[in-house]
Amino acid sequence: MEKLIIEGNRPLKGEVEISGSKNAALPIMAATLLTDEPCIIRRVPKLRDTMTMLKLLRSLGKRAELSGHEVIVESKGSLRHVAEYQLVSTMRGSFCVLGPLLAKLHKARVSLPGGCVIGVRPVDLHLKGLHALGTKIEIENGYVVATAKNLRGTSVYLGGVFGSSVLATANVLMAATLAKGQTTIESAACEPEIENLCYFLQAMGAQIDGVGSHRLVVSGVKRLHGARFDIIPDRIEAGTYILLAAATRSDIRIKGAHYAHLWALVDKLDQMGIRVINQNNVIRLEHQWRLKPVGVTTHPYPGFPTDLQAQFMSLMTITPGVSIITERVYPDRFIHIAELHRMGADIRREGSNAIIQGVKVLHGAPVMASDLRASAGLVIAGLMAKGRTEIHRMYHLERGYENLDDKLMGLGAKVYREKE
Numbered sequence: 001m002e003k004l005i006i007e008g009n010r011p012l013k014g015e016v017e018i019s020g021s022k023n024a025a026l027p028i029m030a031a032t033l034l035t036d037e038p039c040i041i042r043r044v045p046k047l048r049d050t051m052t053m054l055k056l057l058r059s060l061g062k063r064a065e066l067s068g069h070e071v072i073v074e075s076k077g078s079l080r081h082v083a084e085y086q087l088v089s090t091m092r093g094s095f096c097v098l099g100p101l102l103a104k105l106h107k108a109r110v111s112l113p114g115g116c117v118i119g120v121r122p123v124d125l126h127l128k129g130l131h132a133l134g135t136k137i138e139i140e141n142g143y144v145v146a147t148a149k150n151l152r153g154t155s156v157y158l159g160g161v162f163g164s165s166v167l168a169t170a171n172v173l174m175a176a177t178l179a180k181g182q183t184t185i186e187s188a189a190c191e192p193e194i195e196n197l198c199y200f201l202q203a204m205g206a207q208i209d210g211v212g213s214h215r216l217v218v219s220g221v222k223r224l225h226g227a228r229f230d231i232i233p234d235r236i237e238a239g240t241y242i243l244l245a246a247a248t249r250s251d252i253r254i255k256g257a258h259y260a261h262l263w264a265l266v267d268k269l270d271q272m273g274i275r276v277i278n279q280n281n282v283i284r285l286e287h288q289w290r291l292k293p294v295g296v297t298t299h300p301y302p303g304f305p306t307d308l309q310a311q312f313m314s315l316m317t318i319t320p321g322v323s324i325i326t327e328r329v330y331p332d333r334f335i336h337i338a339e340l341h342r343m344g345a346d347i348r349r350e351g352s353n354a355i356i357q358g359v360k361v362l363h364g365a366p367v368m369a370s371d372l373r374a375s376a377g378l379v380i381a382g383l384m385a386k387g388r389t390e391i392h393r394m395y396h397l398e399r400g401y402e403n404l405d406d407k408l409m410g411l412g413a414k415v416y417r418e419k420e
């Protein structure tokens with residue numbers, strides 16, 4: 001295992017290029033199970049999670065290779081219907097092979113992903129949607145065993161206690177593409193990653209109306225064909241570099257992101273006194289000397305993303321006054337608070353709220369990465385802090401940030417890896 005060392009409090013400068021979106025790539029790679037023909041997916045980020053999805057596709061009987069940032073998925077014999085615990089438990093995104101397997105093979109046995117440090121994370125909405133399409137579902141020894149003689153179109157409402165679900169929408173949508181008749185998904189997730197999945201499915205021959213909205217209407221087709229496709233830029237990676245620039249008051253040029261996917265963040269930063277400017281596909285920040293505290297509430301898209309909450313909290317730790325974060329997607333996603341305390345932050349948690357009293361400066365410290373985005377928050381804190389920060393269990397960062405250390409070094413940061 002390796003740890004990431006950061007010598008903080010240095011000015012950063014330069015340009016960083018945003019990679020393809022992890023959370024778009026994962027369901028799109030799973031969607032290749034819907035066809036026997038070859039699929040070529042470009043701009044796939046090289047990350048632990050995309051490697052896990054390649055392994056999973058191979059374990060299901062596909063030939064799946066990554067060359068540069070291009071993934072080629074081809075058939076080599078018959079498809080298997082079992083997604084094993086070892087692969088699904090390391091990455092929840094693996095659960096989105098359930099819909100495609102069921103649509104293609106009429107049966108699937110997929111391990112339940114279990115909980116994780118960001119919360120309980122149930123799959124009831126996935127199962128509700130697939131059941132509505134005519135699937136018999138049983139839970140056996142930690143696996144979802146799903147069978148459907150014929151999937152048939154229906155109307156299903158996928159809103160849950162915390163709003164729409166991204167991967168439940170992906171699973172039901174993919175299953176519906178090969179169902180008989182028309183399926184309407186009400187309260188569908190409208191994240192750009194789901195929109196990107198819809199475009200990929202359309203490129204494969206699927207018939208989907210309402211792309212990008214909370215109401216998806218799918219007319220089932222008999223078969224889907226292969227397709228070539230480009231993954232969208234990663235809005236969470238882009239947001240992380242924007243927050244890193246804001247927190248370190250740096251002049252960084254962020255290239256290749258979709259500004260339109262970042263409005264909730266841009267608006268919040270504007271309220272704090274930081275203007276985010278987009279010119280010719282390059283994002284830059286204009287900083288004001290004194291930042292203003294704000295309140296941030298996470299919501300499904302187009303609301304403020306939970307996947308930027310930890311990174312925003314790091315910025316708030318040095319913002320004068322009292323800032324508040326309310327977590328409405330994963331009410332327990334606050335494990336990073338304890339680590340930020342170790343660096344001198346003043347944060348109090350009350351239920352799903354975090355109350356942050358700005359301090360003058362953070363100090364470097366050894367800290368523990370607990371999940372991907374919490375770790376990204378600690379990287380930002382480490383870059384702002386005086387002295388040396390050691391981020392243990394840095395493999396969490398490798399799940400979602402391509403070439404993080406190289407990109408940071410390219411901006412002039414002093415970061416390096418050491419063996420634990």
Ligand code: EPZ
Binds near residue numbers: 092167
């Ligand atoms: C996706 O997870 C992302 N993962 C997560 O990214 C992201 O945090 C999350 O969406 C929210 O934006 C991928 O795309 C691979 P949800 P997903 O179902 O789809 C509840 C990252 O760091 N819920 O939209 O699993 C759930 O508990 C990660 O890149 C149910 O109640 O999230 C949560 O409160 C981590 N029942 C809310 O809905 C269900 O059946 C939204 O979760 C499903 C979800």
